[in-house]
Amino acid sequence: MKPRHRRLAIAGGVLAAVGVAAALVLNAFQSNLVFFYSPSQVAAHEAPLERTFRIGGMVQAGTVQRDGTQVSFVVTDTAKAIPVRYEGILPDLFKEGKGVVAQGQLRNGVFVAREVLAKHDENYMPPEAAEAVRRAQQGKLANTLEAAK
Known part of the structure; x- marks a missing residue:
């Protein structure tokens, strides 16, 4: 794998991890919201x-x-x-x-x-x-x- 492809794969993995973490936090917030x-x-x-x-x-x-x-x-x-x-x-x-x-x-x-x-x-x-x-x-x-x- 070329260094450029490796950097893109790492960046994609980090972006996916941040997206999953944000989705979990928002889901927990929605579940605990009390009106x-x-x-x-x-x-x-x-x-x-x-x-x-x-x-x-x-x-x-x-x-x-x-x-x-x-x-x-x-x-x-x-x-x-x-x-x-x-x-x-x-x-x-x-x-x-x-x-x-x-x-x-x-x-x-x-x-x-x-x-x-x-x-x-x-x-x-x-x-x-x-x-x-x-x-x-x-x-x-x-x-x-x-x-x-």
Whole structure:
């Protein structure tokens, strides 16, 4: 093999290896990408059925039910509400009427959470959840004004 052909073969091999590595990294990134949805978006069937995603909003007052380590509650953005089921120990800051983000999958209309995150102080709500609540409240206000006309 001539030196020129050897250099082309090495360059081709390096290029192929870089391409395979880039494809594997992008595939792993795509597999681990988790999107955020509000309860209104989940109720409108915008959330994926077969993939993990995050849902966030407020824990609706009076909906927390505990049975050992199994907990069920309802997450709302003031417009729509989605029931959530979680098995495990909840964060200490988890309370009714406070902000929460849960990660899991939607199964038969119930969000089955694998992880539950609670807000960390009195003024904090995840930006996505705050935006979802704000949009839901604006939608309710617009509907109320339309009904009043």
